[in-house]
Amino acid sequence: DIKMTQSPSSLSASLGERVTISCRASENINNYLSWYQKKEDGSVKLLIYHTSRLQPGAPSRFSGSGSGKDYSLTISGLESEDIATYYCQQGYTPWTFGGGTKLELK
Amino acid sequence: EVKLVESGGGLVQPGRSLKLSCAASGFSFNDYWMGWVRQAPGKGLEWIGEINQDSSTINYTPSLKDKFTISRDNAQNTLYLQMSKLGSEDTAIYYCARAQRRVCYFDYWGQGVMVTVSS
Numbered sequence: 512d513i514k515m516t517q518s519p520s521s522l523s524a525s526l527g528e529r530v531t532i533s534c535r536a537s538e539n540i541n542n543y544l545s546w547y548q549k550k551e552d553g554s555v556k557l558l559i560y561h562t563s564r565l566q567p568g569a570p571s572r573f574s575g576s577g578s579g580k581d582y583s584l585t586i587s588g589l590e591s592e593d594i595a596t597y598y599c600q601q602g603y604t605p606w607t608f609g610g611g612t613k614l615e616l617k
Numbered sequence: 618e619v620k621l622v623e624s625g626g627g628l629v630q631p632g633r634s635l636k637l638s639c640a641a642s643g644f645s646f647n648d649y650w651m652g653w654v655r656q657a658p659g660k661g662l663e664w665i666g667e668i669n670q671d672s673s674t675i676n677y678t679p680s681l682k683d684k685f686t687i688s689r690d691n692a693q694n695t696l697y698l699q700m701s702k703l704g705s706e707d708t709a710i711y712y713c714a715r716a717q718r719r720v721c722y723f724d725y726w727g728q729g730v731m732v733t734v735s736s
Contacts, residue, residue, distance in 0.1 A: 512679070545722035549662075553710060555726040560717070566724065598662050602721025605678040606652075608662040 513537050513601050517609030523617045530586040532612045534599035537580070543602030544582045546575055548595045549611075558597075559584060591616070619643040619725045621713050626730035631704055639696040639713030639727055647671075647691040650716035652723060653698050655709040663709075665698070667716055703734045 514537040524530050534544065546559040557566045559575035562582060572587040586593055594616055599609040625637040639651070652667035666677035668687045675687050684707075686699040696713050711730050714723035 543721045547662075547723075553729050555662075555712060555714075555729075557722060557724050557726075560722040560724070561720045600662075600664075600722065604676050605666075606664040606721065608654075608664065611661045 512605055513540060513603055513607055515599055515601055515607050515609040517599055517612055519612060520610060521613040521615065523615045524589050525617045526589055526591060528589045528617075530589055530593075530614065532584045532597055532599075532614075534577075534582045534584075534609050535580055536582075536601055539579050540601045540603060542578060544575070544577065545600045545602070546573075546584045547598045547600065548593075549598065550595045589614075619715065621715065621725060621727035623711060623713055623727045623730035626711065626732045628733045628735060629703055630736050631734055633703055634699065634701040635703060635732060637698040637700070637711055637713075637730060637732070639698075641694045641696065641713075641715070644715070646689075646694040650718040651689060651696045652714050652716050653685075653687060653696075654712045654714055654723070654726075656712070656729075657706070657709040660709075665711075667718075668696070669718070700732070703732075705734050708732060708734045 516535045518533050542562040544562050548556045558569045558573045563575045574585050597612045620642045622640045629635045650669050653665040655663050666687050668675045688697045713727045715725040717724050
């Protein structure tokens with residue numbers, strides 16, 4: 512199985528701040544990398560797929576980049592509604608997720 | 618509007634079985650791969666497995682292959698997860714999700730259903 516290592520595991524940031532979360536795969540995943548947002552109410556939403564493609568309906572302040580083994584999610588200006596836990600996921604069977612990054616307000 | 622609604626969760630004794638359902642609406646169910654994901658308390662998301670449109674291909678995460686069975690009824694627009702020999706480690710929120718298999722991601726998720734394994 513491909514292991515996904517996400518960092519940091521938690522992050523405290525101020526409103527308006529630029530935030531970056533990283534995800535490293537144990538092998539090349541050829542851009543099959545997605546990012547999800549999980550809120551405290553349990554809801555899960557797709558933000559980014561195939562490394563950098565913004566899911567329709569996701570705010571444009573979210574962006575993704577990367578290649579090979581290394582990927583990142585950036586929030587260009589943190590808003591209060593972005594407080595959540597973020598997960599990366601690779602697309603080779605069995606799909607696997609990163610351990611999550613809990614984003615909190617400073 | 619795409620909607621996925623899980624049901625069938627609850628409290629179950631160790632060693633017993635439980636079957637979860639996921640009712641889909643708002644899209645053509647039989648055109649999509651579907652999958653299950655779970656999250657144990659304090660843990661991250663874990664991919665359980667997936668099923669293709671006509672049930673001819675079903676993939677599982679290796680550690681759950683002998684305990685869990687994924688199936689679907691396209692006439693009823695419903696996805697199922699049959700869980701057997703349940704243990705405390707299976708206590709989790711279980712999500713069903715619609716898969717975009719060509720680029721390998723889940724684009725819609727249900728709200729999740731809680732399963733608690735305890736005597």
